[in-house]
Amino acid sequence: MESQPSRQTETHYDIVIVGAGPVGLMLSTCLARWGYKIKHIDNRAEPTPTGRADGIQPRSLDLLRNMGLKSAIMAHKPARVYEVAFWDPPKSGEGIVRTGTWASCPNFIDARYPFTTLLHQGLIERVFIADLKKNGVEIQRPWTIKGFTSDEKADPEYPVTVDLEHVDGTAKETIRAKYLFGGEGGKSFVRDQLKIEVKHKDPISYVWGVMDGVVKTDFPDIKMKCTIHSQHGSIMVIPREDNMVRLYIQIASSTDPDFHPRKTATTEEVQASAKRILAPYSIEWERVEWYSVYPIGQGISDKYTLDHRVFLGGDACHTHSPKAGQGMNTAFLDAQNLAWKIHAVEAGFASRDILKTYEPERKDVAETLLSFDNKYAKLFSQKPDASTVKSATSGQQSAEENEFIKTFKEACEFTSGYGVFYKANALNWSPEHPAQSHVVHPTSTRLVPGRLFINADVTRVVDANVVHLEQEIPLNGSFRLFIFAGKPSVTAQALKDLAINMSRKGSFYQAYTRPDVDTVSYHERYNPHSLFYSVCTVFAAPRSSVEISRDLPPLLARYKDNVYADDKWDRRFPDAKAAAHAKMGLDEEKGGVVVVRPDGYVGIVVALEEGSATVDALNQYFGSFCTKKLGGTSAQL
Amino acid sequence: MESQPSRQTETHYDIVIVGAGPVGLMLSTCLARWGYKIKHIDNRAEPTPTGRADGIQPRSLDLLRNMGLKSAIMAHKPARVYEVAFWDPPKSGEGIVRTGTWASCPNFIDARYPFTTLLHQGLIERVFIADLKKNGVEIQRPWTIKGFTSDEKADPEYPVTVDLEHVDGTAKETIRAKYLFGGEGGKSFVRDQLKIEVKHKDPISYVWGVMDGVVKTDFPDIKMKCTIHSQHGSIMVIPREDNMVRLYIQIASSTDPDFHPRKTATTEEVQASAKRILAPYSIEWERVEWYSVYPIGQGISDKYTLDHRVFLGGDACHTHSPKAGQGMNTAFLDAQNLAWKIHAVEAGFASRDILKTYEPERKDVAETLLSFDNKYAKLFSQKPDASTVKSATSGQQSAEENEFIKTFKEACEFTSGYGVFYKANALNWSPEHPAQSHVVHPTSTRLVPGRLFINADVTRVVDANVVHLEQEIPLNGSFRLFIFAGKPSVTAQALKDLAINMSRKGSFYQAYTRPDVDTVSYHERYNPHSLFYSVCTVFAAPRSSVEISRDLPPLLARYKDNVYADDKWDRRFPDAKAAAHAKMGLDEEKGGVVVVRPDGYVGIVVALEEGSATVDALNQYFGSFCTKKLGGTSAQL
Incomplete structure (x- = not known):
C-alpha cells in the first residue's frame, strides 16, 4: 500500500514541538537522533536573522561537544569572554576608570572551556537545523499552533490532538501526538491555553535597549565583557564575532517616577547616551546590525506541565535580564532534561513517573x-x-x-553551568532513596548525586589517545556506568562478580537487554548489550600495563573501546597516582562505580565490592524508577 | 570591452600548477589567498577516491591550523596515533607478543598535538579544494601538461609557456606564466622534460602491498600503529577513520634471490599472509576499501629547479617508504616554502635570489x-x-x-615535523650572516635561526583570551615580528626607540609601507602598515597590569589585538615568572625581538636595546635579501 499510507502515519507523531528557538531545537535534535517522529513548527519564516540571545556558557559548550555540535559552532569564530571588567566614575573628576576585572569562569571551577562563547543566535540555530536535517526532520515554517487538547483516557497512546495552521491561514493540519511541547518564548500560546500563570519574582521591571554593531573606539576593553557605570547612566558591553559588539543600555526602570513599560529610545538616542557614558573615550558606529528595545520582568511559570503530556520549556517558563547570559543555556538544559526522560519512558525503560521530575528539577534551577x-x-x-x-x-x-x-x-x-544541580529524587540518590546498603555512596567520594560528573583526563587503552572521560559517551540517551576499577590486582574478583551479577536474570542490566543483542555489529561501541546503558571502565594503572582481555571479564571487555588508564597528571591533584580516581574521591586501589544520568548528572555512587552487594545496590537504584522489578532470583543468563 | 577580454587576461597567469595532490594544493591554496592568478590542472577526473598517503604529523597540524584548515580536517574524525607498539616472536614458542610501545611524539617535544592524524587523502584534498573555491580557483580536470618552455630573455615577465591538454585530447590551451610548478608525483613529466635525474639513495628497493579495510579481530592493538615481526613475515598496522585499518605488507625486497620489481600478490594472498603473521590472534575482513601493490625505492631529484621559474616539489622530488608517514607532510612544507618566497619576490619585497634558497632548504630536508x-x-x-x-x-x-x-x-x-630545520643562509641568521652587531643573537636565547619558533601560551590583553602565541599570526605571507617586551617599566625607552627607528625613512619597516596605508580599515589586525610584516608584542607582566596605550608607542599600539601578557604557567618552566620569555631564553626584564619567517621558522633574534642598535640589526638582516637598501639616513617618517 505504498501509494496510500495509512492515516496513522500521516497524522500521528511522537511529539509536536512549537517554536524553533534554542529550547525547541535542542529537544527536537535529541529526539530525532533517538528515532522519534517529530512535527516541529515555527511561526517565523526563517531562523533568527540577527540579534537575540548569544551567550553559550562553559558547561553548555561541554554539552554541545557531547552532541558533536561544538566544532560547527566554533567554526563561526565566536568571541570568547574570559574576563569581565568593571568601569566606574573616578574618585575625583569626570569620566570613567577601570576599577577591576574578574574571570568569568575562575580557576576554582574545573571547566574544560573557561570562557563564555558569544555568537549570533541564528548561527547557533542553523547548526541544530543542519543536524535535524540529517535525521530527516525539517522545521515547518511559518506555521503556528491554533489549539490543542490532551485526553489520555480517550487515547492512551496518542492523547494529544494539535491544530496547526500556516500563518497566512492557507493550510491547516490536525496532528495526533504522544506529547506537545511549547517552546515559543515569553508569549507562549501553549502556556496561555493551559491557563498557567507567570509569577513575577520582583515587582521591578525594566526596559532595555540592545544594539549589535561594529564600532570604532579607543575604549580599551571593547573586546571584554564590561559593566560601565557613569554619571550619565550605565551600559553593558558584550563582544561578538566579526568585530561586532553588543551594548545593553537600561532605558527605564519601574522604579523611575515616570516609568512606562512601553518607553522607548531611538538608535541615535542610545548612541548619544553611550557616547556620554564612555567619555573620555570616543565611540563611533560603522554599522548597526540590530537594535531593539524591550521590557524585561523576572517571571516564572507556575507549572511546566499539567498532565505530563503537554510541556513547556525555555523562555515560556522563565524570563529574566540578559545580564548573566543565561537564557539560551537554561533553555538547552530544559530541553535536554525533558528529552532523555521522554526517551526513557517511550523506549520502555523508565516508568512514566519520571516525567514528573522534569518540572521540579528545572523549575528549581529557574x-x-x-x-x-x-x-x-x-x-x-x-x-x-x-x-x-x-x-x-x-x-x-x-x-x-x-x-x-x-x-x-x-x-x-x-x-x-557547572553549579546547576538537581535535588534528591528517584534519579538523584540521597539518604532517603530506596537504595540503601553499606556500599551506597562511599564517604570519601567527591561526587554528589544531582550534580555534574567531574571532568577528568584519562588514556584510552586501545589507542593510547588522551581523552576527556566525561565526553567518552555521547549524548545517546543511555545511562552511563563509570566503573572506576582501581588496581587490577586488587579488584579482579570484584570485577568478575560485578559482571556475573550484571548478567543475572532480572538485574538492572540484563533486564533491559537489546532484543537484537545477538546480531549487534562488532563495531557497536556504546550499546552492544542494552540501549539504556553505556559502560566505561577506568583502571588506576599505566596504560601499557592494562590488558583488556586479561583484566576484565568478557561482559565489560566487550566495551573495549571504553577502557581507560587513569595515568594522566592533573594539576589539581598533582600528587595523586591516579588523578581521575582522586578527583572523584574514589579509592585508588579499590575504585567504585558511578552511575551518570544520560544528561551527565550523577545518579548514584556505589563501592566496588566482591560479592553481589554492588549490583544489588544498582538494582535498588534503577528499580526505583524503571518499569521492571529488578534483582530477586539468582538464575544466570 | 567586457565581451572581448584581452588575450593577456585569458592566457597569462602568475603560475601554472600541475598536479592536485598535497604539494600542488598547498601551493595553490597559499598563493590563491595572497591574490595570485593560478592555472591549476590535474590529470585525474576527481580527487583521490581512496587510499594513498594518510598521515598528518604533529607540526603539520599546526600549519593547517595556521591556515584555518585544521577544524575542517578534524571534522572527519580522523584516527589519532599517540603510541607505536612493537610485536615480535616470543623467546620460546609460536605466535607474537608485544615487546614494547613508544610515544609517536614523546614529551620531550613541545608539541601542541602530540599525535599523528590519520585520514584518507581524498578528504584532506577536498578541504583544500573547498578553500581554493572560496578564492576563485577551480582545479581544471582531467587535464595534462604536454610541454613547456622557459625563456626569461624573450619575456622577462611571463617567461614560461605551457601547453595543456584535456586527457582525451579534445581541448588544448597554451598558457603564459611567471612560474610553472610540477607537483605530479613520482612520475613527473616536468622533471623528465627538464632531464633532472633521480638519484637512488639506497640500492635496495621494495615491493609493498597496502590494504585499507574494516576488520574484525581480537588483536588488541588494532587501533594503534604497530610493527609486527613474526616467523611468517612482517606487517605494519595503521589505524584509520571510520573503524578502518591500513596494513602494509612487504611483498618483496631487492635483496630477495628471486626479486622482481613487478612482483605482486592478490588481496587474498595478502590477507592469508596477514592471518599467519597475526596468529594466534584472528583477523577477518568485513570490507576492503582499497588495495594496491607498488614498488618503492628511495629516490631524490638532483635538482628542484633549473632556472628558478620552473619548480618541482613533493613526490616529484623525493620518494621513500611509507613507514614514517612523511610523504604528505614533506609535500606540504615544500609547497609552503616555495609559496611565501614566490610571494615575497612577486610582491616586490624580496630580491629574486631568495628563490634560490628553495632547493637547498627543501632538498636538505629530503x-x-x-x-x-x-x-x-x-x-x-x-x-x-x-x-x-x-x-x-x-x-x-x-x-x-x-x-x-x-x-x-x-x-x-x-x-x-618539529625537528625540520633549515641551514644558514640570508634568511636564517648565522655568525656568517651580514647582520653583525652586539645585539644580534643574545647568548641566552633558546631559539635557533632556521628552526621553528617555540610554542607558548600567553594571554591576549584586549580580550583576556588565552592563546597559542605561535598561532596568533595566520599564514599571511608576512614576516612576523615578536617583540618580547620584558617588564614595561624596564623597556619603556627601548620600545619607544624601536618604534622611532622602525618609522625612520629607509628602515626595514618603513621602506615597505603599504601604498594604501592612509585608508587601511580600523579593523585591519595583521597588516595595518605593511603587507610584509605583522607585529606581536608580549609583556612579561600580568594581563590586568598592561595598558596598551600607555605601555606602547603608537606604532606598536596599532597592533592592539596582538599584544599579550606572558602570565600563563607552563609545566616545562614551572618556576618562571614569564614562561614564554623563559621558553625563548629571553630576559624576563629586558626581552628581545624575534623575527619569524612567514612559514614559522626563526630568522634572527635581536636584543631589545635603547637607541638604534636593534633596528640597525634588523635593517642589516632584511637588507641582506630585500629589494631596497635599508638603514642609512635618519630623516623621520
Whole structure:
C-alpha cells in the first residue's frame, strides 16, 4: 500500500514541538537522533536573522561537544569572554576608570572551556537545523499552533490532538501526538491555553535597549565583557564575532517616577547616551546590525506541565535580564532534561513517573537563576574593589572569605553551568532513596548525586589517545556506568562478580537487554548489550600495563573501546597516582562505580565490592524508577 | 570591452600548477589567498577516491591550523596515533607478543598535538579544494601538461609557456606564466622534460602491498600503529577513520634471490599472509576499501629547479617508504616554502635570489628524510627492548643515553615535523650572516635561526583570551615580528626607540609601507602598515597590569589585538615568572625581538636595546635579501 499510507502515519507523531528557538531545537535534535517522529513548527519564516540571545556558557559548550555540535559552532569564530571588567566614575573628576576585572569562569571551577562563547543566535540555530536535517526532520515554517487538547483516557497512546495552521491561514493540519511541547518564548500560546500563570519574582521591571554593531573606539576593553557605570547612566558591553559588539543600555526602570513599560529610545538616542557614558573615550558606529528595545520582568511559570503530556520549556517558563547570559543555556538544559526522560519512558525503560521530575528539577534551577539574576544586578552595582575580586578569582581558599566572595563564587559556578544541580529524587540518590546498603555512596567520594560528573583526563587503552572521560559517551540517551576499577590486582574478583551479577536474570542490566543483542555489529561501541546503558571502565594503572582481555571479564571487555588508564597528571591533584580516581574521591586501589544520568548528572555512587552487594545496590537504584522489578532470583543468563 | 577580454587576461597567469595532490594544493591554496592568478590542472577526473598517503604529523597540524584548515580536517574524525607498539616472536614458542610501545611524539617535544592524524587523502584534498573555491580557483580536470618552455630573455615577465591538454585530447590551451610548478608525483613529466635525474639513495628497493579495510579481530592493538615481526613475515598496522585499518605488507625486497620489481600478490594472498603473521590472534575482513601493490625505492631529484621559474616539489622530488608517514607532510612544507618566497619576490619585497634558497632548504630536508627512512627501517628491525624505549620516551635526560635513544629522539623530532630545520643562509641568521652587531643573537636565547619558533601560551590583553602565541599570526605571507617586551617599566625607552627607528625613512619597516596605508580599515589586525610584516608584542607582566596605550608607542599600539601578557604557567618552566620569555631564553626584564619567517621558522633574534642598535640589526638582516637598501639616513617618517 505504498501509494496510500495509512492515516496513522500521516497524522500521528511522537511529539509536536512549537517554536524553533534554542529550547525547541535542542529537544527536537535529541529526539530525532533517538528515532522519534517529530512535527516541529515555527511561526517565523526563517531562523533568527540577527540579534537575540548569544551567550553559550562553559558547561553548555561541554554539552554541545557531547552532541558533536561544538566544532560547527566554533567554526563561526565566536568571541570568547574570559574576563569581565568593571568601569566606574573616578574618585575625583569626570569620566570613567577601570576599577577591576574578574574571570568569568575562575580557576576554582574545573571547566574544560573557561570562557563564555558569544555568537549570533541564528548561527547557533542553523547548526541544530543542519543536524535535524540529517535525521530527516525539517522545521515547518511559518506555521503556528491554533489549539490543542490532551485526553489520555480517550487515547492512551496518542492523547494529544494539535491544530496547526500556516500563518497566512492557507493550510491547516490536525496532528495526533504522544506529547506537545511549547517552546515559543515569553508569549507562549501553549502556556496561555493551559491557563498557567507567570509569577513575577520582583515587582521591578525594566526596559532595555540592545544594539549589535561594529564600532570604532579607543575604549580599551571593547573586546571584554564590561559593566560601565557613569554619571550619565550605565551600559553593558558584550563582544561578538566579526568585530561586532553588543551594548545593553537600561532605558527605564519601574522604579523611575515616570516609568512606562512601553518607553522607548531611538538608535541615535542610545548612541548619544553611550557616547556620554564612555567619555573620555570616543565611540563611533560603522554599522548597526540590530537594535531593539524591550521590557524585561523576572517571571516564572507556575507549572511546566499539567498532565505530563503537554510541556513547556525555555523562555515560556522563565524570563529574566540578559545580564548573566543565561537564557539560551537554561533553555538547552530544559530541553535536554525533558528529552532523555521522554526517551526513557517511550523506549520502555523508565516508568512514566519520571516525567514528573522534569518540572521540579528545572523549575528549581529557574528559581535559582532568578535569584542570581537579582543578586548579580546588585553585585554589578556594588563596585567591588579590585583586591577583593582578585582574591575571589585566584581560587585560593582563605579564612577571611566574605559574603561577597561567597556570593561571587556561587554566582560564577552557577552561571558557568557547572553549579546547576538537581535535588534528591528517584534519579538523584540521597539518604532517603530506596537504595540503601553499606556500599551506597562511599564517604570519601567527591561526587554528589544531582550534580555534574567531574571532568577528568584519562588514556584510552586501545589507542593510547588522551581523552576527556566525561565526553567518552555521547549524548545517546543511555545511562552511563563509570566503573572506576582501581588496581587490577586488587579488584579482579570484584570485577568478575560485578559482571556475573550484571548478567543475572532480572538485574538492572540484563533486564533491559537489546532484543537484537545477538546480531549487534562488532563495531557497536556504546550499546552492544542494552540501549539504556553505556559502560566505561577506568583502571588506576599505566596504560601499557592494562590488558583488556586479561583484566576484565568478557561482559565489560566487550566495551573495549571504553577502557581507560587513569595515568594522566592533573594539576589539581598533582600528587595523586591516579588523578581521575582522586578527583572523584574514589579509592585508588579499590575504585567504585558511578552511575551518570544520560544528561551527565550523577545518579548514584556505589563501592566496588566482591560479592553481589554492588549490583544489588544498582538494582535498588534503577528499580526505583524503571518499569521492571529488578534483582530477586539468582538464575544466570 | 567586457565581451572581448584581452588575450593577456585569458592566457597569462602568475603560475601554472600541475598536479592536485598535497604539494600542488598547498601551493595553490597559499598563493590563491595572497591574490595570485593560478592555472591549476590535474590529470585525474576527481580527487583521490581512496587510499594513498594518510598521515598528518604533529607540526603539520599546526600549519593547517595556521591556515584555518585544521577544524575542517578534524571534522572527519580522523584516527589519532599517540603510541607505536612493537610485536615480535616470543623467546620460546609460536605466535607474537608485544615487546614494547613508544610515544609517536614523546614529551620531550613541545608539541601542541602530540599525535599523528590519520585520514584518507581524498578528504584532506577536498578541504583544500573547498578553500581554493572560496578564492576563485577551480582545479581544471582531467587535464595534462604536454610541454613547456622557459625563456626569461624573450619575456622577462611571463617567461614560461605551457601547453595543456584535456586527457582525451579534445581541448588544448597554451598558457603564459611567471612560474610553472610540477607537483605530479613520482612520475613527473616536468622533471623528465627538464632531464633532472633521480638519484637512488639506497640500492635496495621494495615491493609493498597496502590494504585499507574494516576488520574484525581480537588483536588488541588494532587501533594503534604497530610493527609486527613474526616467523611468517612482517606487517605494519595503521589505524584509520571510520573503524578502518591500513596494513602494509612487504611483498618483496631487492635483496630477495628471486626479486622482481613487478612482483605482486592478490588481496587474498595478502590477507592469508596477514592471518599467519597475526596468529594466534584472528583477523577477518568485513570490507576492503582499497588495495594496491607498488614498488618503492628511495629516490631524490638532483635538482628542484633549473632556472628558478620552473619548480618541482613533493613526490616529484623525493620518494621513500611509507613507514614514517612523511610523504604528505614533506609535500606540504615544500609547497609552503616555495609559496611565501614566490610571494615575497612577486610582491616586490624580496630580491629574486631568495628563490634560490628553495632547493637547498627543501632538498636538505629530503636528504635527512631519506636517511631517517633508512635508520627507521633498521630501528624497526632491531626489536628494542621495552626498558630502553621507556627511558627514551620519558623525556628524562640520563648519562647513559645510548646511540639508540639518540637516534630515536632525533627520529621522533624529525618525523613529528618539529625537528625540520633549515641551514644558514640570508634568511636564517648565522655568525656568517651580514647582520653583525652586539645585539644580534643574545647568548641566552633558546631559539635557533632556521628552526621553528617555540610554542607558548600567553594571554591576549584586549580580550583576556588565552592563546597559542605561535598561532596568533595566520599564514599571511608576512614576516612576523615578536617583540618580547620584558617588564614595561624596564623597556619603556627601548620600545619607544624601536618604534622611532622602525618609522625612520629607509628602515626595514618603513621602506615597505603599504601604498594604501592612509585608508587601511580600523579593523585591519595583521597588516595595518605593511603587507610584509605583522607585529606581536608580549609583556612579561600580568594581563590586568598592561595598558596598551600607555605601555606602547603608537606604532606598536596599532597592533592592539596582538599584544599579550606572558602570565600563563607552563609545566616545562614551572618556576618562571614569564614562561614564554623563559621558553625563548629571553630576559624576563629586558626581552628581545624575534623575527619569524612567514612559514614559522626563526630568522634572527635581536636584543631589545635603547637607541638604534636593534633596528640597525634588523635593517642589516632584511637588507641582506630585500629589494631596497635599508638603514642609512635618519630623516623621520
